[in-house]
Amino acid sequence: MDARNFTFMFYGFLAAWLIVLVYIVTLARRSGRLRKELEDVKQLFEDKQAAPKAR
Amino acid sequence: MSIQTKPLNSSDAAVPSGPATSANSVVVDRLIYAFAGLAAILLAYNLYQIFMVLGDELQQGAIYRIIFFHVPAALTAFIGFFVAMVLSVVYLSTNNLKWDSLAAAINEVSLVFACVNIVTGSIWARIIWGIWWTWDYRLTSMLVCILIFFGYLLLRQSIDEPTQRARLSAALSIFGCVDIVIVWKSIEWFRTQHPGPVLSIRTGGGSMDPTMEAAIYRNLIPLLLIAISLVILRARQESTAREIDSLRRRLM
Numbered sequence: 016m017d018a019r020n021f022t023f024m025f026y027g028f029l030a031a032w033l034i035v036l037v038y039i040v041t042l043a044r045r046s047g048r049l050r051k052e053l054e055d056v057k058q059l060f061e062d063k064q065a066a067p068k069a070r
Numbered sequence: 071m072s073i074q075t076k077p078l079n080s081s082d083a084a085v086p087s088g089p090a091t092s093a094n095s096v097v098v099d100r101l102i103y104a105f106a107g108l109a110a111i112l113l114a115y116n117l118y119q120i121f122m123v124l125g126d127e128l129q130q131g132a133i134y135r136i137i138f139f140h141v142p143a144a145l146t147a148f149i150g151f152f153v154a155m156v157l158s159v160v161y162l163s164t165n166n167l168k169w170d171s172l173a174a175a176i177n178e179v180s181l182v183f184a185c186v187n188i189v190t191g192s193i194w195a196r197i198i199w200g201i202w203w204t205w206d207y208r209l210t211s212m213l214v215c216i217l218i219f220f221g222y223l224l225l226r227q228s229i230d231e232p233t234q235r236a237r238l239s240a241a242l243s244i245f246g247c248v249d250i251v252i253v254w255k256s257i258e259w260f261r262t263q264h265p266g267p268v269l270s271i272r273t274g275g276g277s278m279d280p281t282m283e284a285a286i287y288r289n290l291i292p293l294l295l296i297a298i299s300l301v302i303l304r305a306r307q308e309s310t311a312r313e314i315d316s317l318r319r320r321l322m
Contacts, residue, residue, distance in 0.1 A: 020131040020197055027136040027193040031143065031186045035296065038182045042303055049310045056317045063321060 078320055102299045109295035116289050124285060136194045137282075139148065141269070142290040143154070143186040144212075146297050148250055150180030155247040158240035170236035171308035172301075173243055174226060179300045181219045183293065188212055199263065207256040208264035218246040232315065 120138050127134035154176040161169035174224050191209070194200050203209065222242045229235035268277040269286070 020133045023193055023197045024132045024135050027133075027190045028139065030189045030193060031139045034182060034186050034189060038179075038300070040166070042300065046303070046307055049307055049314070053310055053314050053317075056314050056321070059321060060317050 079163040081206050098302060102221055102302055105295045105299040105302075109292035109299070112292040112295070116285065116292065118318070119285055119288070124282060127282075130198060133194055133197045136190050136248055138285055138289050139293075140187055140190040140194065141286050143183045143190065145290055146293045147180045147187060148254070148295070150176045150183065150297060150301075151215075151243075151250050154180065154243050158243040160237055161240050165233075167236055167312065170232075170239060171312065172305055174185045174223075174239060175308055177219055177243060177246075179297050181216065181223070182195070183297060184212070184216050184219070188216060203284050204263050206263035207260040208253065208262075211249060211253040215246065215249045218249055219240070222246065226307055229231060232312075281301035 116138070120135055122134075126132050154173040157169045157173035157176065161167070161173065188209075191212075195204070196202050222239060225242060226235055226239055229238065257264055258272075266277075267273050270276075270278070270280075270285075272285060
């Protein structure tokens with residue numbers, strides 16, 4: 016097997032999985048951010064609903 | 071799938087997700103794990119076949135094996151763009167935002183696989199053609215496709231109003247599919263640098279060793295399973311974003 020040929024084949028496979036992996040990491044980070052944002056907004060909403068009752 | 075179609079317009083609608091939603095979420099999680107697990111098993115088997123069973127190609131040597139990811143990645147992307155186009159048409163005829171969200175999720179994941187296709191192709195070209203890139207019709211039309219769908223994602227980020235965003239995104243998704251046809255047919259219409267059609271579904275057979283062609287189709291299945299898992303994850307994010315948006319509007 017031609018060594019240079021084999022090296023570039025390895026680069027090709029590596030590049031393919033790196034792209035997918037980077038996207039998965041991006042997705043995971045975005046999920047965490049959205050979850051936190053949802054909790055914050057829900058908290059705000061509940062505070063707003065509770066405020067008139069307290070008065 | 072955890073896409074929520076129920077509008078948050080009643081006073082109790084914004085109450086944190088109940089047991090039913092949690093149960094749905096667990097089912098979706100299990101589905102994602104099942105797809106990813108199956109994809110991993112199939113990929114392990116395919117890699118064994120690609121490296122240990124199939125020999126080197128007579129003229130290209132080992133580098134030809136890139137085709138086992140290059141072509142399935144392109145097919146995964148094309149299938150995704152096409153499904154997203156259909157969903158965009160469905161959105162335009164129903165005005166239901168869940169179809170727009172699903173189309174956006176599919177287009178984003180398909181774009182990732184289109185990038186895999188073009189990068190692996192470029193690495194293959196460096197050895198076989200001696201260059202990383204050339205303005206060949208197939209390569210250029212694929213690059214245009216990537217730019218169109220990258221523009222699609224930028225467009226979605228730049229418009230806040232959900233209905234307007236969905237309508238314009240749907241139009242761009244449909245327009246992008248016209249380019250997919252050009253990418254697909256370009257190697258028949260213009261004979262330039264990129265190899266011509268080799269798959270028997272296009273040539274009727276005889277251009278490629280059947281065992282090599284079978285390995286391409288076998289690798290398409292795990293890539294599709296991975297794409298579906300990613301779409302489910304991405305669609306869930308779109309659903310959460312819609313929920314946040316709806317709550318924010320009610321807070322105003």
